Amino acid sequence: MRLSFILSSLILCALSAPAQNSQSTTEPAVRLVLERQQEAWNHHDLESFMTGYWNSPEVTFFSGARIYSGWQSTIERYRKSCQSEGREMGKLEFSDLNIEALATNAAWVRGTWRLTMSDGKTPHGLFTLILRKFPDGWKIVHDHTSAAE
Amino acid sequence: MRLSFILSSLILCALSAPAQNSQSTTEPAVRLVLERQQEAWNHHDLESFMTGYWNSPEVTFFSGARIYSGWQSTIERYRKSCQSEGREMGKLEFSDLNIEALATNAAWVRGTWRLTMSDGKTPHGLFTLILRKFPDGWKIVHDHTSAAE
Numbered sequence: 001m002r003l004s005f006i007l008s009s010l011i012l013c014a015l016s017a018p019a020q021n022s023q024s025t026t027e028p029a030v031r032l033v034l035e036r037q038q039e040a041w042n043h044h045d046l047e048s049f050m051t052g053y054w055n056s057p058e059v060t061f062f063s064g065a066r067i068y069s070g071w072q073s074t075i076e077r078y079r080k081s082c083q084s085e086g087r088e089m090g091k092l093e094f095s096d097l098n099i100e101a102l103a104t105n106a107a108w109v110r111g112t113w114r115l116t117m118s119d120g121k122t123p124h125g126l127f128t129l130i131l132r133k134f135p136d137g138w139k140i141v142h143d144h145t146s147a148a149e
Numbered sequence: 150m151r152l153s154f155i156l157s158s159l160i161l162c163a164l165s166a167p168a169q170n171s172q173s174t175t176e177p178a179v180r181l182v183l184e185r186q187q188e189a190w191n192h193h194d195l196e197s198f199m200t201g202y203w204n205s206p207e208v209t210f211f212s213g214a215r216i217y218s219g220w221q222s223t224i225e226r227y228r229k230s231c232q233s234e235g236r237e238m239g240k241l242e243f244s245d246l247n248i249e250a251l252a253t254n255a256a257w258v259r260g261t262w263r264l265t266m267s268d269g270k271t272p273h274g275l276f277t278l279i280l281r282k283f284p285d286g287w288k289i290v291h292d293h294t295s296a297a298e
Binding site: 064108126128 | 209211212213214215216251252255257259261273274275276277279291293295296297298
């Protein structure tokens with residue numbers, strides 16, 4: 001009787017502890033990934049910005065009706081849209097971040113993005129991110145970004 | 150010694166079993182939610198379509214740069230865009246579904262949507278969904294939908 005109680009308690013603790021703790025530990029870690037991305041972008045450092053993404057052919061980026069599969073396609077999409085002739089990166093600001101842990105190693109984020117360009121224009125929109133925790137930290141495994149029409 | 154081995158084994162089993170099984174049980178259950186949504190849409194039954202979403206003020210729908218918060222706002226957005234005068238629902242088809250379990254009670258989906266309208270036009274685009282498992286089944290808690298520009 002006593003042994004079965006100890007066993008049940010231990011299993012319950014083992015099962016519930018990660019779920020209880022994941023939001024409080026995940027939220028600041030994921031927020032830091034996005035803060036570093038914002039900082040890197042505003043230093044025009046696309047390579048550092050891209051360290052927020054999972055460096056894998058399996059990472060995906062959705063924009064409008066376009067799918068970019070893989071880290072390489074994603075960085076090329078950014079280079080083409082922001083660093084090619086006549087283009088500029090602008091000043092990036094993420095806001096209204098809503099970060100939710102789904103497991104000890106998985107989270108998702110809703111948020112808004114806004115660029116301020118040198119001509120005063122402010123393209124903006126929304127994003128949804130899925131992040132996984134890897135040995136080298138939290139990384140975006142999927143990014144769905146949309147812009148004001 | 151023997152007791153500690155039993156305890157460790159039980160805790161390990163309790164921790165690893167859900168993770169191992171979640172993909173195989175989650176994938177067909179989540180696919181069914183989307184199949185039922187597609188069927189309901191194609192019967193012009195918006196109320197049944199909406200049962201795929203979490204009936205909560207916390208459910209969110211992102212489209213372009215617009216945020217619809219809550220089940221009621223979401224159904225009103227669908228009514229306005231698809232059931233108002235001069236509008237039609239068209240024939241809906243989901244494809245390229247990629248369903249991934251993140252925990253025993255959480256999953257995300259990437260996919261493409263395509264409508265075929267009576268005039269032959271085919272608006273289309275991408276979606277990212279977050280689903281949670283509730284006592285009454287898997288429900289979409291967040292939908293980010295974008296269209297070809």
